[in-house]
Amino acid sequence: MPLTFLIRRNFFDPSRSFFYFQSSQTLANPLSDTLTQIGLILATALAGASGVLALKQSRRSDAGESPVPSSPAKPLPAPALLRGLVVGTLVICLAVVAVRWTAARSGSTGGWQPIEVHADGLILMAAMITWCAMWVVRRGRGITLAAFLLFLVAGLNAWAACPANWRPFTTLAPVWHAIHLVGVSLGTAAAAIAAAGGAMYLVAAKRLKQKLRVASPGSQRLSLETLEQIIVKGATTGFVLLTLGLIAGAVMLSREPGAMGGPFYTSIKFWLAVIAWAAYGLLMNARLTPQLRGRYAAWVAIAGFFLLLIVYGIFTVVPSSPAAGGAG
Amino acid sequence: MRLLLVGTNHRCADVRIREKLAITPQNVERAYGLFKERFPGAELVILSTCNRSELYVAKPSVHAPPSAEDLRQLLAQISGLSIAEVTTATIHREQEQAAVHLFRTAAGLDSRVLGEPQILGQMRRAYELAVSMQTVGSTTHNLFQQALATAKQLRTRTGIGTSRHSVGTVAIDFARQVFSGFEDKIILVLGAGEMIQTVMPHLRELGPRKLWIVNRTIANAEKLAKRFEIGELYTLTDGSSKSIPGGVRGVQDLDQLLLDADFIVSCTAAQEPVIGYDQLKRAAKKRRYRPVCMADLGIPRDIEPTCDSIRNAYLYNIDDLQAVIADNHEADQSIAGQCETEIQAAAQAVLSRVLHRDLGQLIRKLRTDLQTLGELEQDRTTQRLAGVDPQDTQAIEAVLAEHNHRLINKILHVPLRQLNQHDGQAPLGFYAAALRRLFNLSEAEAQSTAPHQPATLDTSEVTVADLEPPKCTQKP
Numbered sequence: 001m002p003l004t005f006l007i008r009r010n011f012f013d014p015s016r017s018f019f020y021f022q023s024s025q026t027l028a029n030p031l032s033d034t035l036t037q038i039g040l041i042l043a044t045a046l047a048g049a050s051g052v053l054a055l056k057q058s059r060r061s062d063a064g065e066s067p068v069p070s071s072p073a074k075p076l077p078a079p080a081l082l083r084g085l086v087v088g089t090l091v092i093c094l095a096v097v098a099v100r101w102t103a104a105r106s107g108s109t110g111g112w113q114p115i116e117v118h119a120d121g122l123i124l125m126a127a128m129i130t131w132c133a134m135w136v137v138r139r140g141r142g143i144t145l146a147a148f149l150l151f152l153v154a155g156l157n158a159w160a161a162c163p164a165n166w167r168p169f170t171t172l173a174p175v176w177h178a179i180h181l182v183g184v185s186l187g188t189a190a191a192a193i194a195a196a197g198g199a200m201y202l203v204a205a206k207r208l209k210q211k212l213r214v215a216s217p218g219s220q221r222l223s224l225e226t227l228e229q230i231i232v233k234g235a236t237t238g239f240v241l242l243t244l245g246l247i248a249g250a251v252m253l254s255r256e257p258g259a260m261g262g263p264f265y266t267s268i269k270f271w272l273a274v275i276a277w278a279a280y281g282l283l284m285n286a287r288l289t290p291q292l293r294g295r296y297a298a299w300v301a302i303a304g305f306f307l308l309l310i311v312y313g314i315f316t317v318v319p320s321s322p323a324a325g326g327a328g
Numbered sequence: 329m330r331l332l333l334v335g336t337n338h339r340c341a342d343v344r345i346r347e348k349l350a351i352t353p354q355n356v357e358r359a360y361g362l363f364k365e366r367f368p369g370a371e372l373v374i375l376s377t378c379n380r381s382e383l384y385v386a387k388p389s390v391h392a393p394p395s396a397e398d399l400r401q402l403l404a405q406i407s408g409l410s411i412a413e414v415t416t417a418t419i420h421r422e423q424e425q426a427a428v429h430l431f432r433t434a435a436g437l438d439s440r441v442l443g444e445p446q447i448l449g450q451m452r453r454a455y456e457l458a459v460s461m462q463t464v465g466s467t468t469h470n471l472f473q474q475a476l477a478t479a480k481q482l483r484t485r486t487g488i489g490t491s492r493h494s495v496g497t498v499a500i501d502f503a504r505q506v507f508s509g510f511e512d513k514i515i516l517v518l519g520a521g522e523m524i525q526t527v528m529p530h531l532r533e534l535g536p537r538k539l540w541i542v543n544r545t546i547a548n549a550e551k552l553a554k555r556f557e558i559g560e561l562y563t564l565t566d567g568s569s570k571s572i573p574g575g576v577r578g579v580q581d582l583d584q585l586l587l588d589a590d591f592i593v594s595c596t597a598a599q600e601p602v603i604g605y606d607q608l609k610r611a612a613k614k615r616r617y618r619p620v621c622m623a624d625l626g627i628p629r630d631i632e633p634t635c636d637s638i639r640n641a642y643l644y645n646i647d648d649l650q651a652v653i654a655d656n657h658e659a660d661q662s663i664a665g666q667c668e669t670e671i672q673a674a675a676q677a678v679l680s681r682v683l684h685r686d687l688g689q690l691i692r693k694l695r696t697d698l699q700t701l702g703e704l705e706q707d708r709t710t711q712r713l714a715g716v717d718p719q720d721t722q723a724i725e726a727v728l729a730e731h732n733h734r735l736i737n738k739i740l741h742v743p744l745r746q747l748n749q750h751d752g753q754a755p756l757g758f759y760a761a762a763l764r765r766l767f768n769l770s771e772a773e774a775q776s777t778a779p780h781q782p783a784t785l786d787t788s789e790v791t792v793a794d795l796e797p798p799k800c801t802q803k804p
Contacts, residue, residue, distance in 0.1 A: 294617060
């Protein structure tokens with residue numbers, strides 16, 4: 001099926017309008033759907049606004065308009081508005097998760113599935129990344145990283161609102177399916193943080209090589225060492241969670257051999273996920289691997305995240321194709 | 329209240345004169361003592377640092393002592409210089425100009441290094457000393473408190489004074505962008521000359537895991553290590569002990585040291601590079617390409633420029649660092665320009681508040697005095713009226729008329745006596761203009777009601793600007 005046709009059908013089909021959710025026996029709660037949609041829109045808006053604010057503050061800090069004369073050990077906190085917006089985003093994301101969780105429990109007629117649709121995984125990712133962004137903002141250092149993460153959160157929430165992510169899963173192993181999705185979702189979130197750190201590392205390393213204006217002592221820029229730590233820690237967390245997700249996926253396959261529409265080794269999604277998993281396995285040992293120090297680690301982190309996004313993308317666009325590996 | 333400043337600073341006197349005019353901790357009490365003895369009604373704060381010695385004085389009125397000349401004589405007496413030398417080497421400011429100078433000094437805009445932060449602490453200590461000497465009154469209190477608060481606010485908001493102005497500190501700032509901390513890092517210093525000596529205190533402050541000094545002449549390196557207590561235990565001011573492990577190594581150990589060094593600062597007298605590309609590349613491989621930051625402060629360069637192309641190696645030479653300093657200086661100048669407007673406004677505001685407060689006190693005093701006068705006359709008139717027949721309206725009117733006449737005479741007695749005294753500093757026209765303004769007397773009415781008399785008074789028109797006494801000029 002041509003890709004453009006698939007994209008149109010899934011994202012722009014009038015019968016699948018933005019405010020329409022495909023109903024099923026597991027989604028019998030219109031109120032929760034409405035609340036979820038409103039929450040996603042609000043979270044997208046708040047995350048976008050706070051990302052813009054964080055970027056503005058980062059630029060002001062770099063331009064010296066409001067350099068904060070503090071010692072490197074004591075950066076001043078971000079403005080109250082930014083902190084408020086980020087906290088608001090987190091609260092809404094968590095509220096949406098809670099609404100979805102409750103709706104799933106109350107609406108399920110068969111076995112309860114904690115994660116019923118793909119959007120649940122995206123919302124979970126958004127919540128985790130927002131929590132990390134809030135930690136960065138409260139710490140007062142690395143506002144640019146927070147801006148990256150908040151834009152990502154806005155993107156995830158907007159993506160989660162797309163109708164294509166609301167097709168309910170059909171599976172005989174709901175618990176393993178839930179573990180698989182939680183592992184993969186949170187693993188992707190951790191990969192996103194590592195990728196954000198990697199992007200910032202590349203920018204910072206380039207600036208240093210170009211001998212651009214050095215930051216004042218109170219600047220909110222993160223050092224290269226800190227960014228490398230973010231990459232390694234993000235990759236480590238992502239690796240562990242992805243391992244959990246892949247193991248759960250393997251268990252599901254053992255119970256539903258035909259779930260991927262064919263042998264698992266024919267699924268592109270499977271191979272992309274394994275490559276990303278292996279990349280993060282390497283990355284978490286970057287400090288021990290000379291070839292992976294510095295910029296190379298940053299590029300691997302970014303590439304791994306994009307691989308995982310492609311995996312998600314394949315599922316969203318062509319969920320029924322063997323390439324996507326079936327329903328999840 | 330009148331604000332007065334007399335003093336010297338790095339702009340108007342060289343160090344030879346400034347050190348003589350400096351009011352040191354040894355003679356500051358004497359200075360305050362002399363001032364209190366001679367000018368008991370005035371307030372004083374002495375600000376004396378390595379770059380300035382300034383006397384900030386508040387006195388009750390423009391004519392009250394001390395004058396600028398009195399303060400110069402005081403400085404001459406303390407310093408042992410002649411009046412002529414003191415006059416040449418000092419500046420004199422009054423009122424708004426003095427207030428603006430104080431605010432600019434507190435903000436570091438009048439310092440040698442723009443925005444230097446030490447002056448704030450020095451000014452605070454000078455103020456506290458003046459308080460203990462009991463020469464601070466409400467005017468100097470308001471001024472200094474506001475100057476310190478404004479300066480602090482400006483520094484926080486604009487960051488003036490936080491820019492780095494030395495190559496050593498800029499090099500460390502670059503290193504901070506590579507490393508998050510230095511507690512687990514090893515610093516390698518190549519050379520033991522003057523530039524390295526200026527950088528060493530900053531390197532020590534980083535608290536590295538080890539600090540090695542490498543120099544061709546071991547004795548010089550050992551002297552440097554001893555001076556900065558590298559490699560031995562030393563006692564801090566709070567009684568605790570600290571040591572920075574490390575010490576002195578010879579040039580032959582350089583290859584070994586490059587394997588471990590994370591931050592390298594170099595400034596030697598070598599004509600050829602001390603660290604070559606191949607040497608550093610081998611070391612980088614062996615250390616698994618751990619990041620290394622290098623600051624080459626030497627001319628000719630001690631580290632081959634191609635070393636910058638090695639993965640995870642960041643090299644800055646003296647030109648790179650000085651370009652940053654030049655940028656910082658430009659940025660500081662721009663910030664200083666923005667600060668000037670705010671400082672002018674803040675100084676004007678506080679001076680205006682002080683003047684209004686003084687005026688309020690003056691008006692209250694006037695009202696109290698007039699009230700007393702009125703009560704005295706009222707008592708007298710009441711007694712007179714007691715002896716008058718209540719039906720005799722003519723007698724009552726006479727008593728009341730006498731009351732009015734006496735009251736007006738008593739009110740005008742002191743001012744008219746002042747007008748009759750010859751005051752060289754305030755010509756008659758000054759008082760005439762003040763009277764017209766204060767009592768809203770138009771000239772036409774004054775001329776129509778006054779009896780014809782030969783002109784004995786100077787009735788020349790005086791403008792508002794002329795109400796201020798002439799300012800003394802001084803050499804910059």
